[in-house]
Amino acid sequence: MSTAIELIGITKRFPGVIANDNINFSVEEGEIHAICGENGAGKSTLMKILYGMQPADEGVMKVNGVEVDFSSPTDAIAAGIGMVHQHFMLADQFSVIENVILGSEPTTVGGILDFDTAKTHLAEVGDAYGLTIDPDDFVSELEVGERQRVEIIKVLYRGANILILDEPTAVLVPQEVEALFDNLRELKAAGSTIIFIDHKLQEVLEISDRITIIRRGKSITTVNAADVTAGDLAELMVGEELPSPETTESTVTDVVALEVQNITVLDEYGRPVVHDVSFKIHQGEVLGIAGIEGNGQGELVDAIVGMERPLSGSVYLGGLDVSLKSVRQRRDEGFGYVPKDRHEAGLLLVAPLWENAALGHQTKPPFAKGWWIDRKGSHQRTDEIRERFDVRSPNADVAAHALSGGNQQKLIIGRELIGDPKVIILAHPTRGIDVGAQAAVWNEIRSARAAGQASLLISADLDELIGLSDRIVVMFHGKLVAELDPAEITPRLLGSYMTGAALQGGAQ
Amino acid sequence: MSFTQFQKLPAYYRWPILAFVGIVVLALVQELTGQGLLTSTTTIQTALKWAMPILIAGLGGLLSERCGVVNIGLEGMMILGTWFGAWGTLQFGSPWWGLFFGILGGAMGGLLHAIATVGFGVDHIVSGVAINILAPGTARYLSDRVFAQMDGGSISQSPRVESLGGFTWPVLAKGPDLFGRVERLDWFIVSDVFGVLRGLLFQMSYLTAIGLALVPISAFLLTKTRFGLRLRIAGENPLAGESLGINIYRQKFIGVIISGGLAGMAGSLIVLDLAQLYRQNQTTGRGFIALAALIFGNWKASGVLAGAVLFGYPFGLSLRDLEGTATRSLLLVIAIALVVVMVWAFTKQNIADGILAGTVAVGSLLFFLFTNTAPSWLPGTMPYVLVLLVLVFASQRLRMPAAVGLPYRKGGS
Amino acid sequence: MNTSWTRRLVLALAAPVSAFVFAFLLSSIVLILSSYNPIAAYSEMINNAVKLESIIDMLNEATPLYISGVAAAIGFRMNLFNIGVEGQYQLAAFAAAVIGAKVVLPNGLHMLFVMGVAMIVGGLYSGLAGLLKVTRGVNEVISTIMLNSVATLGIIAGLFPRFLEEKADGAVGLGTTPLAETAWIPNLNGVVQIFTRDIVKGRKLTGILVVAIVVGILYHLFINRSRLGFDVRATGMNPLAAKVGGVPSKKMILLAMGLSGVVAGLVGLPDLLSKSHSYDQGFTKLRGFAGIAVALLGRNHPGGMVGAALLFAFLNTSSGVLQISKTASSEIVTIMQGIILLAAVVAYQMVAQVRQREEIKAASEATGANA
Known part of the structure; x- marks a missing residue:
């Protein structure tokens, strides 16, 4: 087998951040190669470089042994590379065929689109790889899995033999994941090379031949999937120095701080996205909600904080x-x-830190005095937040966009915690921030818990969820389907609840 | 046929059916009120002439918004079109040159808008407002330098210019004049329909013909060509286009420049077809009405035509209707239309919409019943009120290009 | 610390100054191409502008422009494009002229009454656009443009003939019945003359200037110091974050549109209270659109808009002297206004990008950290 892609010393810097730091690995022709790493490890940046969307600052990239220098996706496409983006790159109001041919349209005289040729070619591609889709359907009418199929067909239509898939399973339900993996295996059998980016270890082990681990912008190692376990991968991904979140003895009281009763929320088509959800959180308790994104967590939170009116149900604070x-x-x-x-x-x-610190609290002292904003009080309180929550920033007047993601997040956490709320709702509190900031945020959540606040924690990071929560409920298709004790559950088992597998299997 | 089935029909079936229904309603009202003017040939001709600038500028707006750039600078670009249309005609002795320079003038406005919005990322509304301020100033300055030096010209007006002229369709509208014969038979509705059709074809100005031809041409361009597909992706999902190697900046630049060119054409049409001279403030806000026609037409070429006719008709009618009685009967038409909306809303369980439509319908009817002639301001105001009514009842149903008005930077940053 | 302060000042001024220089150069080219001497034209404009009477003209011109700018700016701060200041102020002035002429009130109170009517009418009319947006999702750009035409071509054109002044001899006037003197606002010539020579040539500095100054101060206090103003700005910067932060977005739209119209109602008052005292054929139009330009040029900043209004007023008042002296076509000033505006919005955009980069760099240097 020959080498399809080889990366040597790829480095990419953004202001204040090194996204990729001397990345090295190679992908053999005809293999499924997974790139594995935590959120914010630099996987997506790397893929953008591979696909010509961003130039690397340093390093050499070879495709089929030839050194390449992509200045746009056009170059990558010409080199036979295609990308299936995590956020679908589809126009909803275009038909499938329009989306597919865009950029490499067959035309007759005068640039008139030749839909007949296009459809024939589309059917050929579909037959060759076992991917079927109606070319005249509008994308807006398609299910998520079908949309992803359109994305893959789009890539194959251009004759790509190297496919990059950026977190393709993030939006899929388990059956769709299975269908996707079947498609990928067929593609591999037909000779395509596949680069598969993910951080879900089970999936990575299931589908890939080899796995390259990326941690904090560096490529750590490449291993054979057959030789490792999920535990090995997890260790490689997080490294040694990463503190894992762990709560000490229980601080749960029996005073109910938040009670949610029978909340039902409908989506725009009138289908329930949150279906009759009820739970209680006590003072000093952290309740974790586990679930694959898009199972109604966002809508539930919107209903609890009052962003949207639910169809029915009550919230007691x-x-x-x-x-x-x-x-x-x-x-x-x-x-x-x-x-x-x-x-x-x-x-x-674009607003200064002190205004950001005031947001949400602008009606009360120290941010307001009567009808007026108290600038002095706001600055003092902001400085307090900056100090106590270690928001690294020159002063309270600097604009928020100047801060790194971790410091921005610490500012938000500080803003929400410093007023000693009764209940704090944390949606993905450590997403996309560095390890140091992550540990700091965890500390704050723990001390809020110790101080008797009630927390609702939603996270895709299962270790975080298990480590911080006193109780975990699993949300699946808009319903709470299981309540679990974090002391007794592993990420793997939790994962099987989240995908509904454990429910079908009859566990618990 | 149910409403949803009707909605699924292709545009080239849907709009003729709607037009037919519209004419039938007009004819009915004509019978009710004894108003011969509503569907007469001359009325239709004038209405069409007045609809043309709105139509062409609206198609300009269509091309711009379909590539994702809001163009409220249409008005300013039309003004440039009026000035350059007159100047080209006077300078080179032919209205066709005037048309050419009118288009060019508008396209320069479009280029400016593209540089600001696409090149520099300035807010589309802000840039459009700036162009609407710059354009009349430029036109007035140029008039002062050029027209004021000419015989019969001044700072606010050019000398008379030659009209582009027109032609009558043979067989159908002259010679055997088939349509005219049917119209004179005075068969209920049938004659009215043919009266309308003959009005379209009789002494049709070249610009009207071009304008009408532009409707299928732009629809074809947008939906059936590579150019159109790439233009539309810039307005729907530019990042998707970029990820497939399409130069979004280029698409947007081209779209906005063509948009300006069409607005300029609309402006020169006012000069060459309607007024036969350049006059300051000649566009009287028709660039804005064109935008409204675009929204009314749900960002489709055929819809823009419908909007343009809808807004041009009251103008055209009022010019023929010196006593104001025919214009008054339009109130009845509006009332009927609103009753339809009301019934439809009630069947859809949309009580609030139904009550609102009913209330406005009653208001319109009362206005009709308690006046004998339409006040002079009614035809001028009617298009704007119609736009507001359409927006009030249909805003949620309209679908604009997904990325229109949003800033676009390469690489998504 | 000091250097960063000067840097900020430089960055703040970079855009308007470079826009002005660009417009200046471009206008010069236009003038040369039309075989005028730009230097002669500019010196004529400047020589004229330093005369006391010209300054009075300029201030009279700038006053309504500034108020109109503030009206537009209130919407802009919330990303609401109230293009309808034009229709709002004309309708407000018309209503105030008609109603104001029908009441008898003591001196001063009558003037305040006329102001109040204008503000209420302006606020209600723009509030209508806000209501359409909140309840029916109608985009305010289109609705305010349509409402402009409905107001000017419909309501005013329809009602104006019914409220023409009936003179003692039975003839009909060219405008509404003039307001009684009790509703006139005193001019400020006396105040100016304390510091300078007497103002001649019949020039009178409008008392509305005081109103404009009050409007500017209130605008500053509202937008930069009050809780409601904070909510307005937060919604303008990030509507979703503001909503998460408890800002009621629909109420804010109604409030901002309403307030914008209330201020817009004042724009037509110089004609009513200190010039013709009636709504007539010569009523000054197009100030609404000029106000949008002032707001854009002055970056919605209470002080910046003062500069913008004065600049536009300077150019407007210069056109007369260019006409008389024949040093240039008077219309060059409108072109200059247009170019300055377009160049300024482009320059602001570029400076904003530079500033953002600088801030990120400065912050990561100051903290010495990366993430």
Whole structure:
């Protein structure tokens, strides 16, 4: 077998961050090669470099033994590389065939699209790899799995023999994952090389031939999938120095801080995305919600904090019915909320830190005096947050976008915790931040718990979930399907609950 | 046929059916009120002439918004079109030159908008507003330098320019004049339909013909060609296009420049077809109406035509309708349309919409009943009120290009 | 610390200054191409501008422009494009002229009454666009443009003939019945003359200037110091983060549109309270669109808009002297305004990008950390 792709010393820097630091590995022709690493390890940046979307600062890249220098995806496509992005690159209002041919359209005279030729070719590709799809369907009408199939067909249509798939299973339900893996095996049988990016160890072990581990921007090693266990991989991924979250003795009281009763939320098509969910959290307790993203966690949180009105159900905060109250009223009653995407929903990126610290608390001292913003009080409180939560920043007047992701996150955590809320809702509190900041955030969650606050923790990081929670509930297809004791559960078992496998198997 | 089935029909079936229904309603109202003007040939001709600038500028807006750039600078680009249309005609002695320079003038405005929004990432509305301020100033300055030096010209007006002229379709509208014969038979509805059709074909100006031809051409361009596909991806999901190696900047630049060119064409049409001279403020906000027609038409070429006719018709009618009685009967048409909306809303369990539509329908009807002639301001205001009504009842149903108005940077950063 | 302060000042001024220089050069080229001497034209403009009477003209011109700029800016701060200031202020002035002429009130109170009517009408009319957005999802750019035409071509054009002044001899006037003197705002000539020579040539500095200054101060306090203003700005910067932070987005849209219209209502007052005292054929139009330009050029900043309004007013008042002296076509000033505006928005965009890069660099240097 010859080498399909070889990377030598690839390095990529962003302001204040080294995303890729001297990455080396090679992919053999016809293998399924997994790139494995935690969120923020630098996998996506590496793939963007491979696909010509971003240039590397240093290093050499060889495709089929030939040194290449991609300046745009066009070059990568020409070299036979295709990419299936994590966020689908599809136009919803285009038909399947339009999406597929875009950029390499067959035309007749005068640039008129030749749909007949395109459809014939599409059918050929589909037959060759066992991928079927109706070319005239609009993407907006397709299921997630079908959309992914369109993405793969798009790549194959261009004659790519090296496929990069960026976290392809993140959005899929288990059956769809199986179907995807079947497709990948067929592609491999037909001679394609596949690079598969993921951090779900079971999946990686199941599908890949070899695995390259990336940790904090560095390539650590490449191993044969047959020779390692999930435990080995996990150790390689996180390294030794990573502190694992662990709560000490229980601080759970029997005073209910948050009670959610029978919440049902409908999506825009009128189908329940959250289905009759009820739970209680006590003072001093952390309740973890496990689940693959898109199983209704986001909608549940929106309903609890008051962003959206649920179809039915009630929320009680310390015994007080807040179901009809606004987000502001709920915050004033003692809600803290760390949203899952700090750029999208957490920060005013162009505003100074002190205004960001005030956001959500602008109605109360020390941020406000009556109808007015208290600039002095706000600055003092911001400095307090910066110091106590170790937000590394020159001063409180610097704009939020100037901070690194970890420091931005610490600012948000500090903003939400410093007012001593009764209940704090944490959605992916350590997503995409560095190890040091992660440990700091965990410490804060623990001390809030010790201080008697109730926390609702939603995370895709199962170690975090198991390590911090007093109880874990599993959310699957909008329902709470299991309640588990973190002391007795492993990530693997938890994973099988999240995919619904354990339920079908009849466990518990 | 149910409504959803109807919605699934291709545009080239859907719009003729809607147009037919529209004419039938007009004809009915004509019978009810004894108003001969509503569907007469001359009315239709004038209405069409007035619809043309809106149509062509609206198609300009279509190309721009389909590639993701909001173009409220259409108005300014139209103004450039009016000035350069007149200047080209006077300078080179032929209205065809005027048309050429009008298009060029508008395209320069489009280029400016593209540089600001696509090149520098300036907010689309901000840039459009700036162009709408720059364009009339430029036109006035140029008039002062050029037209004011000419006989019959001034700082606010050019000398008269030659019209582009037109032609009558043989057989159908002259000679045997088949359509005219049917119209004169005075068969209920049938005659009305043929009256409308003959109005379209009789002494049709070249620009009207071009404008009407542009509707299928732009629809074809957008949906059936490589150029159109790549243009549309820039407005739907530019990152997806970029990931397949398409130069999004290029698509946007081309789209916005063509958009400006069409707006310029619309402007020169006002000069060459309607007024036969350049006059300051000649566009009277039609660039904005064109945008409204675009929204009304749900970002489709055929829809823009429908919007343009809808907004041009009251103007055209009012010019023919000196007593204002025919324009008044349009209130009845609106009331009927709103009753349809109301019934439809109620069947969809949409009580709020139904009550709202019913209330406005009653208002319109009362206005109709308690006036004898339409006040002079009614035809001028009607298009704007119509747009608002359409937006109020259909905003949620309309679907604009997914990435329109959003800033685009290569690499997604 | 000091150097970073000067850097910030340089960055803040870089955009408007470079836009001005660019416009200056481009206008010079235009003038040369049309065989004028740009230096002669500019010196004529400047010589004129330093005369006391010209300054009065400039201030009178700048006053409504500034108010109009503030009206637009209130929306802009929330990413709401109130293109409808034009229709709002004309409708407000028309209503205030008609209603104000029908009431009898004591001196001063009458003036405040007229102001109040104008503000309420302006606020209600722009609030309508806000209501359409909140309840029906109608984009405010289109709805305000449509409402502009409905106001000017429809409501005013329809009602104006009914409210024409009936003169004592039975003839009909060209405008609405003039307001009684009790509603006039005193001019500020007396105040100016304390510091300077007498103002001649019949120039009167409008008392609305005081209103504009108050509006500017209130705008500053509201947007930069008040809790509501914070909510407005937060929504403008990141609507979702603001909503997470408890800002009620629908209420904020109604508030911002309403306030924008309330201020817009004041734009037509110089005509009503200190010029013609009625709504007539000569009523000054197009200030709404000019106000948008002022807001864009002044970056919605209460001080920046003062500069922008004065610059536009300077150019407007210069056109007359260019006409008379024949040093250039007077219309060059409108071109200059357009170029300055377009160049400025481009320059602001570029400076914002530079600043963002600098801030990231500065922050990572200051903390010495990476992540």
